[in-house]
Each structure stands twice: as structure tokens, then as C-alpha cells.
Amino acid sequence: MSGSAYAGLASPGDMAGRFNADHFFIKSLLALIPGSTLVQVQSVTNTPGQVTKIGQVDVLPLVNQTDGALPSGNPTPHGTVHGLPYARMQGGKNAVILDPQQGDIGVAVFPRRDISSVKANNPAGNIGNAAANPGSGRTNNFADGVYLFTVLGPTPTQWIAFTPTGFSMTDINGNTLTSDADGWHINGALVNPSGDVITKHGTSLDHHVNTLVVTGSDESGPPP
Numbered sequence: 001m002s003g004s005a006y007a008g009l010a011s012p013g014d015m016a017g018r019f020n021a022d023h024f025f026i027k028s029l030l031a032l033i034p035g036s037t038l039v040q041v042q043s044v045t046n047t048p049g050q051v052t053k054i055g056q057v058d059v060l061p062l063v064n065q066t067d068g069a070l071p072s073g074n075p076t077p078h079g080t081v082h083g084l085p086y087a088r089m090q091g092g093k094n095a096v097i098l099d100p101q102q103g104d105i106g107v108a109v110f111p112r113r114d115i116s117s118v119k120a121n122n123p124a125g126n127i128g129n130a131a132a133n134p135g136s137g138r139t140n141n142f143a144d145g146v147y148l149f150t151v152l153g154p155t156p157t158q159w160i161a162f163t164p165t166g167f168s169m170t171d172i173n174g175n176t177l178t179s180d181a182d183g184w185h186i187n188g189a190l191v192n193p194s195g196d197v198i199t200k201h202g203t204s205l206d207h208h209v210n211t212l213v214v215t216g217s218d219e220s221g222p223p224p
Contacts (some may be wrong), residue, residue: 003066009068033140034110038062039147041104042080048099054090057100057147058082059108078142084108085119086147105152115144 014024039059046055060080066073089096100106116135138144158172166179178185183192188200 034106034142034145036109038105038151039108040080041100041102041106041147043102046099048098050099051097054085054088056083057086059084059145061108061142061146062105067088075185080146081108081142084142084145087149100150101149104150106150107148109148110140110142110145112139113144114115114138114141114147121190186197 009028010024014020039061042058042060044055044057046052058080061078062078064075064077085099088099114135114137117132118130120135121132122130157171158170159170163178165181168179169179171178175187176185177187183190190198192198
């Protein structure tokens with residue numbers, strides 16, 4: 001009615017015979033199944049580092065929709081998808097709290113059926129009462145997505161890492177905790193496997209020798 005039209009995805013060959021037409025029809029139906037895709041986090045319900053239950057994210061699917069116009073199709077961006085639960089490394093009430101942050105680019109997967117009833121019935125993980133009927137008849141819908149993890153991001157400024165020699169942790173303030181065969185290194189000091197603490201200047205708290213030691217109640221001098 002408006003005089004505008006959209007280019008379809010069918011090629012002339014797709015209409016050449018019943019087999020090709022059926023093949024195109026099946027491919028078109030399969031294309032409606034989102035499976036998984038890259039998304040960008042737009043907002044997060046939890047404050048980073050907050051000790052609370054797993055929250056939700058709003059995400060924007062990043063791979064645009066396109067029509068069949070040549071050479072590469074006219075793009076139509078997606079809208080924001082709201083209220084997706086996200087994955088956390090957690091077992092029972094034990095967790096590593098590393099919630100997504102705004103701007104993260106990660107993977108979202110989309111269950112086949114409506115998961116809204118399960119989400120509503122299990123706000124804090126009710127063991128033994130997790131099952132629920134589908135919330136509606138919708139299938140393969142972005143609204144039922146789950147955000148898994150970040151896959152594209154900058155170099156971290158604080159981290160926990162497993163290294164060839166042990167373990168390494170650095171926070172945003174420059175504090176460090178690393179391990180190797182000598183023991184635990186804490187901001188330059190060493191706690192060796194026997195429990196002795198050696199300062200960053202090389203002084204052992206168990207075996208150092210004080211200077212200026214005198215008999216009586218006077219204080220000794222510092223270690224050399």
C-alpha cells in the first residue's frame with residue numbers, strides 16, 4: 001500500500017521444482033530457531049561484587065537481521081531483550097561472585113519452551129520444587145534466553161589466574177597474591193611452606209637476629 005517492499009531471501013533456483021521449494025521452506029523454518037547468539041549486556045540488576053542471589057540482565061542481540069537485497073542485505077537491528085537470568089559459578093550456597101557488567105559481550109542461549117514459570121517458582125533455587133509447566137505456548141523465543149558468559153572483552157585490571165607455577169591474584173589496587181614452590185608471595189613478602197614469614201627485604205620473622213640488644217627492659221634495635 002505504501003509503495004515500499006522488502007527483498008525476500010528466495011532465489012530463482014529455490015522455486016525451480018517442488019524439492020527446491022520444500023527445501024527453502026524447511027530452511028526458512030529452521031532459521032526461526034535462535035539457538036545461541038552474541039549479545040551485549042545493557043544493564044544488570046546486581047551491583048558488582050554484591051553478595052546476593054543471581055540476578056538478571058537486559059541484553060541486545062548483536063547480529064542484525066537482514067533481508068535478501070543484494071549484495072549483503074538491508075539490516076534491521078534487534079531490540080533489547082529484558083530479564084534474562086545469567087550463569088554464575090555456584091554450587092548450593094557456595095559461589096564465585098563474578099556478575100556480568102554493562103557493556104560485556106557474551107553468549108546467550110534460548111531454550112525451546114517458555115521458561116517463565118520455572119523462573120517465577122524458583123527465585124532462590126528451591127530444591128525439590130523446581131519443575132513447572134511452560135508459561136505459555138511460545139517456542140524458541142528470545143524472551144526465554146539465558147546469558148552464559150562473556151566472550152569478548154578488554155584486558156582485565158584485576159584477576160585470578162592459574163599459572164604454570166601455581167596461582168596468581170591481583171586486585172585493582174595493585175595488591176598481589178601468588179604461589180610457587182617457595183610458598184605464598186603476598187605483596188612481596190613470602191610465607192614459605194613451613195609457615196615462616198620472610199619480608200620483602202629478606203628478613204625471616206622466625207630466624208632473624210636483632211641488633212643493639214641489651215639486658216633489661218630496653219627495646220632491641222631492628223633486624224639488620
